[in-house]
Amino acid sequence: MLLPEVHVAEPVTISAAADLLGITVDTIRYYEKEGIAPAAERGPDGWRRYDTAALSWLAGTVMLRGTGMSMQEMREYAAAYRAGxxxxxxxxxxxxxxxxxxxxxxxxxxxxxxxxxxxxxYRETIAVSDTHSTM
Structure with missing residues (x-):
């Protein structure tokens, strides 16, 4: 595994997912809206629920972004994955x-x-200056 594994016993809310990944809820929503991360399943209450697989995908997205991958490149990678x-x-x-x-x-x-x-x-200049001023 390239990233620290993120395991959850039960699917978690978007807020809990954001906390686990060190990102904001808005970032998760943005990645989903842009097609970089698949939309999360919804629980019976209609709220997004993130299982281990969804968290792993998001962790990979965070890693790629952290390495400076552009949003366009991340979209292309996700599209390639979805296209098989x-x-x-x-x-x-x-x-x-x-x-x-x-x-x-x-x-x-x-x-x-x-x-x-x-x-x-600069340190050398300051040291020389200090030496001359104490003489």
């Missing part, structure tokens, strides 16, 4: 996104290194 795309096709979508994440990560590391050099330069 085989594992090879879905794997290709995820591998393409993986490459994009690695490229962004490399860029962030380059920027971080530049930031650290800048911080070091």
């Amino acid at each position: 795309a085989d594992d090879v096709a879905r794997l290709a979508l995820l591998e393409q996104h993986h490459e994009a994440v690695l490229a962004r990560q490399a860029e962030v590391w380059r920027h971080l290194a530049a930031l650290e050099r800048k911080i070091a330069a």
Whole structure:
């Protein structure tokens, strides 16, 4: 399993699902409206109920969004799944996104290194300035 498993003994409300996943109720509703997550089953009271399978799908959606996958890419992945795309096709979508994440990560590391050099330069300037002012 790629994500922490989310198991529930009984289906939970949308509020409980949001709490378990660390997202808002509005986010869940948005993912459902956009076709990224399947609409939840409804209980006898008419309220949405999220079982382990629904929570797992939502957890995957949260993970993909957390890696920077665009909403359009998430829609495409969900549509491929619903259309019955085989594992090879879905794997290709995820591998393409993986490459994009690695490229962004490399860029962030380059920027971080530049930031650290800048911080070091300021610290050195301040240390030299403090040394001259105490003389």
